[in-house]
Amino acid sequence: MNDWIDLRSDTVTRPTPAMREAMLRAEVGDDVYGEDPTVNALQDRLAAELGFEAALFVPSGTQSNLLALMSHCERGDEYLVGMDAHTYKYEGGGAAVLGSIQPQPVPHADDGTLPLDALASVIKPVDPHFARTRLLCLENTWHGRPLPLDYLAAARRFCAAHGLALHLDGARLYNAAVACGVPAREIARHFDSVSVCFSKGLGAPVGSVLAGSRALIGKARRWRKVAGGGWRQAGMLAAACLHALDHHVARLAEDHARAARLAAGLRGLPGLTVAGQHTGMVFIEVPAERLPAFKAHMEAARIRLSIGYLPTIRMVTHLDIDDAGIERTLAAFREFFR
CATH class of the missing domain: 3.90.1150.10 (Aspartate Aminotransferase, domain 1)
Structure with a gap:
């Protein structure tokens, strides 16, 4: 009997008996061919719930964020990111290593926001000397802190004014939504793409989903294959995520x-x-x-x-x-x- 109490992270959760049963019953197919019905159901459901055209099921949050960055940016582009953000500090430098995308880190405020004046000061001029600033990446929650809803609206306006796309590392998006007392869609609506992790508080064993426009997800699907993330009968894992959406959010x-x-x-x-x-x-x-x-x-x-x-x-x-x-x-x- 496992009588340990593990408070290291919410990533240590184990599938519940009901989740395991859902995985056992899952209908499956080859997802590289787009033929796994349970994966497709998860992607369609999350895209609809968050207000996007399409979504892509991937093995990890690290890969989901990487695919988003590589789909928004080209070689020599730059993304603005928090100095202590996961995409900058804890994902192996993947955007720079694999995407040739330059990070421009900005210190977080105490509430997890990135001050808009600080962001404005580091946007590069259109000049061959500089990387092209293309994307702002936020994280919600940040060290458990839900970002204020009015800040998200302000960040959206900021990106529109400066011609930037806006990505959310929403690994714990549903924690933020529950804490703020709003549907997850109310947070996601401000962003061009959102990554959601199912293997943290939602309790699934594996998997994240990237949601965005149909064109962006088309790019991300190709980059997923390049990054070795194509998988076959992944419906058993998608079934765990669907069960989590039904039973583990509230x-x-x-x-x-x-x-x-x-x-x-x-x-x-x-x-x-x-x-x-x-x-x-x-x-x-x-x-x-x-x-x-x-x-x-x-x-x-x-x-x-x-x-x-x-x-x-x-x-x-x-x-x-x-x-x-x-x-x-x-x-x-x-x-x-x-």
Whole structure:
């Protein structure tokens, strides 16, 4: 029996029995030929729900974002991106390595937005000396923070004024939608393309979807093949994503509530700082000299945390964390910091 509590990330979720059953029943075909009916159903459904013409099912969020960047931009183009954004910092430099697309990073504001005046100051003039600025890439949520809805509208107007396309790394789009109390479409409508990850809070084992115009998705499908992302009977994986859309979106509010309960229970412990709680994420700070002992203590309590050499630790709630898991975690913290 697996009695570990794993708070490292919402990527560690395991398919529920009902999701496994949906995968078992999935009708399948060859998706490289466009003949997998369950993949097609997922793509059509997400495109319709988010307000786009088409969508493409791909193995990972990293590949989904890469395909978007390579479909919006050409060699020698540039995209504007947050300095701590996933597409810039945590995806292996794929846009530059594989797409010859130059990133122009901009520091995030505390709420996860990219200040529009800072973005305007780094747009390149039309001149052979410079890369061509073509795209703005935002991330929602960012460190668990949903981007303000009025900012998204302002970013859309900014891109229109400067002739830029607008892409959303919406790996946790549904967390943002649930937290803001709006349909995901209300967020997606501001963008030219949106990437959604199903293997985080939505609990599917594999897969992301890129949505956009029919022309953009046509380009992305070709780049998916070039990047080795063509797959065959992928309907079993698409079925997990369809099940997640049906059953795991509204319940994200439970993850957010448990994260809030965890943060509240940790506040006031001597020697521990709660740096913030946003949607399903809790950020704490532990003195660096205590990290080795803290890591050993939590592992002895069979609680997995992403503890490295930095004092800031992120904990993420998800569908494999129940109320009892939160209480066990709080008890282990209290024992160490009492």
